[in-house]
Amino acid sequence: MFDDDRDPLRHFRDEFVLPDDGVYLAGNSLGALPKAAVGRVGQAVEQEWGRELVGGWNSAGWYEQPLTVGDRIAPLIGAPPGSVVAGNTTSIAIYQAVSAALRLRPGRRVIVVDRANFPTDNYMVQGLGELRDIGEGRFDDAAAVLLSEVDYRTGERRDVRETTARAQEAGALMVWDVCHSVGALRVDVSAADFAVGCTYKYVNAGPGAPAFLYVNPRHHATAENVLSGWHGHAEPFAFEPGYRPANGIRRFAVSTPHVLSFAALEAALDIWERVDLDQVRAKSMALTSLFVDLVGDRLELASPRDPQRRGSQVSFRHPHGYPVMRALIERGVHGDFRAPDILRFGFAPLYTRFADVREAAGRLADVLDRELWRDPRYAARLAVT
Amino acid sequence: MFDDDRDPLRHFRDEFVLPDDGVYLAGNSLGALPKAAVGRVGQAVEQEWGRELVGGWNSAGWYEQPLTVGDRIAPLIGAPPGSVVAGNTTSIAIYQAVSAALRLRPGRRVIVVDRANFPTDNYMVQGLGELRDIGEGRFDDAAAVLLSEVDYRTGERRDVRETTARAQEAGALMVWDVCHSVGALRVDVSAADFAVGCTYKYVNAGPGAPAFLYVNPRHHATAENVLSGWHGHAEPFAFEPGYRPANGIRRFAVSTPHVLSFAALEAALDIWERVDLDQVRAKSMALTSLFVDLVGDRLELASPRDPQRRGSQVSFRHPHGYPVMRALIERGVHGDFRAPDILRFGFAPLYTRFADVREAAGRLADVLDRELWRDPRYAARLAVT
Incomplete structure (x- = not known):
């Protein structure tokens, strides 16, 4: 438990494009790119559309x-x-x-x-x-x-x-x-x-x-x-x-159907065919539990404390949640904010490591303990948050 | 008129992927691939999704x-x-x-x-x-x-x-x-x-x-x-x-929005920004008129004879329209068939040449004059026609 070397899903991480630096905890909003999707979408564009043309409705299975x-x-x-x-x-x-x-x-x-x-x-x-x-x-x-x-x-x-x-x-x-x-x-x-x-x-x-x-x-x-x-x-x-x-x-x-968007979905589903959902759930509960423990009483937990009653997401409340999240994102930890006061962190079990959880919790503690979020540049809202 | 060298739209053809051999006259069903769409979709996948991740809603303009x-x-x-x-x-x-x-x-x-x-x-x-x-x-x-x-x-x-x-x-x-x-x-x-x-x-x-x-x-x-x-x-x-x-x-x-499908649309629209629609219409009427003239009385015209009353498509009726179209497609001319008896030919003015019209009309004449469509292998319906 909490050990990446013993994680039965650990090899799936290599199949995704992830930030070189930082921790991506917004997979509950937009999942990371499966490396195989690059080729699969390229194939749909260049081979299926480009070469099969209208014949693709039959030959490429679009219909x-x-x-x-x-x-x-x-x-x-x-x-x-x-x-x-x-x-x-x-x-x-x-x-x-x-x-x-x-x-x-x-x-x-x-x-x-x-x-x-x-x-x-x-x-x-x-x-x-x-x-x-x-x-x-x-x-x-x-x-x-x-x-x-x-x-x-x-x-x-x-x-x-x-x-x-x-x-x-x-x-x-x-x-x-x-x-x-x-x-x-x-x-x-x-x-x-x-x-x-x-x-x-x-x-x-x-x-x-x-x-x-x-x-x-x-x-x-x-x-x-x-x-x-x-x-x-x-x-x-x-x-x-x-x-x-x-x-x-x-x-x-x-x-x-939106064929090019389907192509990426097909590549994503290729991965899921090899995944044990019980392992996903076990790891998800471990990831979120570790994060809840590490954040401790620095923030008010908005999610259920019992991991069985949670999805793969942990939310906290903070009256200045928006600048807190902006400050954290600038430090490479990508969660998101939902009005009025919710900080959300998603833990996609296929590509999130326990080491990522520790790193994210550490950077969050830094933002909170040193009140880095008070920097006025974090106050301005982006169009889509 | 009817002369590719004098066609003011002729250079647009180079911007599309088209069959090396044969004539694509189904652009009224599915248009050809703009070469620039390959890179644009790749960019949406690898850079925007892969690197920007959820930030793409702002930074890549998805929203x-x-x-x-x-x-x-x-x-x-x-x-x-x-x-x-x-x-x-x-x-x-x-x-x-x-x-x-x-x-x-x-x-x-x-x-x-x-x-x-x-x-x-x-x-x-x-x-x-x-x-x-x-x-x-x-x-x-x-x-x-x-x-x-x-x-x-x-x-x-x-x-x-x-x-x-x-x-x-x-x-x-x-x-x-x-x-x-x-x-x-x-x-x-x-x-x-x-x-x-x-x-x-x-x-x-x-x-x-x-x-x-x-x-x-x-x-x-x-x-x-x-x-x-x-x-x-x-x-x-x-x-x-x-x-x-x-x-x-x-x-x-x-x-x-279906972001990956939008990426291809953006590449297609880049071309349209440089196109004069009056030139498109003039060429469309010339292309379709030439085809109507060359097919002559071999087939019953289902489209209006006056080009002003037509879109960029020419349709004919034939009681054995389905095997006729299959025989023609096998000879590299890609139109399509619509039940019960319609042969459709679309002439996309950005990438169709007058030479293509002559080539297509010649092959169609061959299929009809020699009754090549009577080959029993053209009778079986494909799933999507």
């Missing part, structure tokens, strides 16, 4: 990418083959999932959400029904319950099994957002009705990488895709005048 | 890409700065545009479409209102009129100015799909209410490149984005619990 890549994401979230479609963005997948849930529960229009959900989740569905905060505790007239497995601010992890059962017992459909858990722990949304997630965080598929949508197979014949585009049609190349949904998960495809 | 790239697309469609947002797919942009139109015309629920629209246009909006074919001729109770400037099958071009005026005089909002015209002629949708289009055809931005959405500035304060994601929020990084739309075109942004 099937949303399903073939979806099948490769499925093991990361406990889903069976043929139940995940990749593409678009998490926000759009949420819109599809909750719209479908409302149509499957025509007598209900309440959507239970958490005010602490990542905001876009709630923004996307606000026009679809009546939003109710989970704090009110009532599911019995809800069409859908939309929650994040891991809270983006505090890193707190919900009990997927218990919450899914509770929603379904009340007759609601359960929709999980696993953006902050996929690739960080052993996600299992198989019992849920829908799940959505992104691949640019712990999955390491690059900025704006395709999102994914899981639909429980029991809904494949009845759930409707409100974004009824041609790629979800039973015969897209028949160019029929009316929409006729495909069978299975394909009906949740919408339109032309 | 603003939907608007900065939108502003670079605007001149191609006659739109003013600040009126175009890039991202997602054409299907999704259609859903946003028509949803917004229906909310701007609350007393109306008819959407006038053309049965000859590219099918996804009609599929996407079928759940939003009552579809009526333009053949019925009534606009007076319509909320929106959704039409393609250039028909994907026949290449027929509609009169944008006349149709827009007619729709608006009837109190309807005009939504143009310019997928088959942007980059092929001087598009001007500035008087329309909305316009959508893709960038992977004549714009040459690669498979699954970002789409775009134009919203007439007169609607910026009142039009609603049904896909109300966090990137359309007035302050996305304030993480407010409720959605509050941004001012201007930004409110039509949805969520995280």
Whole structure:
């Protein structure tokens, strides 16, 4: 424990591009570049697009990418083959999932959400029904319950099994957002009705990488895709005048996949095929626990102290959190800040070492103990924080 | 005329990767690779993602890409700065545009479409209102009129100015799909209410490149984005619990842009900054007219004979169109086939030579005159045609 030499995942670090100096603890926001993605994206551009041209839709498998890549994401979230479609963005997948849930529960229009959900989740569905905060505790007239497995601010992890059962017992459909858990722990949304997630965080598929949508197979014949585009049609190349949904998960495809972004995702998934998710979770809990211990009482912990109740992220509160993070980033430790007062540190188990945790904690202690964050140049906000 | 040495656009051909042998006439489906895109995408992967990591949202301009790239697309469609947002797919942009139109015309629920629209246009909006074919001729109770400037099958071009005026005089909002015209002629949708289009055809931005959405500035304060994601929020990084739309075109942004796909689009747009669209249109009409003349009465012309009424595409009908096209592709001429009987040939003016037109017409004549398409191996359908 806490020993890099005994870490069974240690060799994966060599497969990523990481800063020569400093510690990257923002993999919960944007995962690091897998070295193999350079060649894979280059191949998609130069060979597939450049040489195959329009033939790439067949020969390079572009047309099937949303399903073939979806099948490769499925093991990361406990889903069976043929139940995940990749593409678009998490926000759009949420819109599809909750719209479908409302149509499957025509007598209900309440959507239970958490005010602490990542905001876009709630923004996307606000026009679809009546939003109710989970704090009110009532599911019995809800069409859908939309929650994040891991809270983006505090890193707190919900009990997927218990919450899914509770929603379904009340007759609601359960929709999980696993953006902050996929690739960080052993996600299992198989019992849920829908799940959505992104691949640019712990999955390491690059900025704006395709999102994914899981639909429980029991809904494949009845759930409707409100974004009824041609790629979800039973015969897209028949160019029929009316929409006729495909069978299975394909009906949740919408339109032309972003092929170059898919190429990077494919390279990222090549790594995941060789990863044991139980080792990921064990290392994640050890990394975050070590950081919590080393920071000690210098900062107020915003994350659960029990590692079982955390994702792969540790958050602290500080009234001057923004300049603290800027001062720390200038010293090579890359976490991020979330308003109003949260310092976030993500620990991607595939490329973060225990030595990195010690180094980061040491530099953070320096910034805090010597009050380096009081330098006025750290006060000015950047456009995107 | 018909002389490559006198073509003012001839030097652009050197900026694209094209087949060593054969003629690529499917740029109306997927444009050729700009050589500069190889380096630009590589830079996005290796430098921006690999080195800047999460800092790329600021330092590499990722966050603003939907608007900065939108502003670079605007001149191609006659739109003013600040009126175009890039991202997602054409299907999704259609859903946003028509949803917004229906909310701007609350007393109306008819959407006038053309049965000859590219099918996804009609599929996407079928759940939003009552579809009526333009053949019925009534606009007076319509909320929106959704039409393609250039028909994907026949290449027929509609009169944008006349149709827009007619729709608006009837109190309807005009939504143009310019997928088959942007980059092929001087598009001007500035008087329309909305316009959508893709960038992977004549714009040459690669498979699954970002789409775009134009919203007439007169609607910026009142039009609603049904896909109300966090990137359309007035302050996305304030993480407010409720959605509050941004001012201007930004409110039509949805969520995280597909950064790697945007990189290729940026390289494609670098070329367009140096292109005179009037020269593009003049050459396009000359290319297509030459092909029509050379094919002569070997095939039934499905496109208008008047080049002013065509896009940059020529279509023919043949009862055995599928094996004819396969036989032709095997001889190095890459057009495509659309059910039931359409042979399509796209002429991208930036990289197609008059010599290519002559070569393609010669090989097509050979396939037809010698009935080479009767070889049984051309009968079997490929998955994507």
